[in-house]
Amino acid sequence: MPRSVWKxxxxxxxxxxxxxxxxxxGRNEVIKIWSRRSTILPQFVGLTFGVYNGQKHxxxxxxxxxxxxxxxxxxxTRTYYGHGVDKKAKRK
Amino acid sequence: MSDDLLCVGTIAGAFGVxxxxxxxxFTSDPYAIADLAPLVSEDxxxxxxxxxxxxxxxGLTARMSGIVSKEEADAKxxxxxxxxxxxxxxxxxxxxxxSDLEGLEVFDTGGAPLGHVKSVHxxxxxxxxxxxxxxxxxxxxxxxxxxxxxxVDLKLGRIVADPPLGIFPEQE
Numbered sequence: 001m002p003r004s005v006w007k008x009x010x011x012x013x014x015x016x017x018x019x020x021x022x023x024x025x026g027r028n029e030v031i032k033i034w035s036r037r038s039t040i041l042p043q044f045v046g047l048t049f050g051v052y053n054g055q056k057h058x059x060x061x062x063x064x065x066x067x068x069x070x071x072x073x074x075x076x077t078r079t080y081y082g083h084g085v086d087k088k089a090k091r092k
Numbered sequence: 093m094s095d096d097l098l099c100v101g102t103i104a105g106a107f108g109v110x111x112x113x114x115x116x117x118f119t120s121d122p123y124a125i126a127d128l129a130p131l132v133s134e135d136x137x138x139x140x141x142x143x144x145x146x147x148x149x150x151g152l153t154a155r156m157s158g159i160v161s162k163e164e165a166d167a168k169x170x171x172x173x174x175x176x177x178x179x180x181x182x183x184x185x186x187x188x189x190x191s192d193l194e195g196l197e198v199f200d201t202g203g204a205p206l207g208h209v210k211s212v213h214x215x216x217x218x219x220x221x222x223x224x225x226x227x228x229x230x231x232x233x234x235x236x237x238x239x240x241x242x243x244v245d246l247k248l249g250r251i252v253a254d255p256p257l258g259i260f261p262e263q264e
Contacts, residue, residue: 027257028239028256028257029256029257029258030256030257030258030259032258048235048256050258056233058215058220058233059220059233059234059235059256059259060215060217060218061217061218061235061237062217063217063218066217073216074215074216074217075215076215081211081213083117083118083119083120084118084119084120084190085098085099085100085118085119085189085190085191086098086100086119086120086124086180086189086191087120087189087190087212087214088183088187088188088189088190089187089188089189089190089193089212089214089219089236090186090187090188090219090236091186091187091219091236091237091238091241091244092218092236092237092238
């Protein structure tokens, strides 16, 4: 069952604080967070978060199409990379 | 680099009694293995044309040139199938094959070595370069973005990185 709309999206308060501080400082840094349950908000777009996966912080560069998802979705806790000799990487 | 062989699949055994084989494909679209034919064995001694005939539980079924009976298919079980790197299609600027990026040396903007690319991942956000640090088994993940990786020089085999603070341990 989805979360009630009247509550608004859930974000841990410390994530908001850290994101705001990073944006104000203008420094190019990874914001380390442990809150995988927090929702990605529009004001996070363009910031790089280090989302903990239980072992290390996985860098997640937030883009517009990630708004509304949870941070944990981009930081897998299990390692299976599969095959793909012709996989391509694109610089964004 | 252009003549390096890339393993794109392997023969998993016979399928049926009429010379078809079970094929494990390692391309991102499994059916694309047929587009890369002719495939070669590791020693480049044999060439195979591939026609995909269907799929089975653990892969594809195919008919391959030079294999006409179940016995021949069984004998080829375990054969790895390769394709020369030069046969992969060219990509637009700012797009790279994972296999091209792996192994590149990484330097910072001042020219100091940061390590080499061990592998490339994508967890749904941007692509990530896994960089093995020099004189250590530790690895770090660097976002593959224009800001963090301003220069990729495949000919010289090097990457210039301008990593955000907090990526490399000594930056913290």
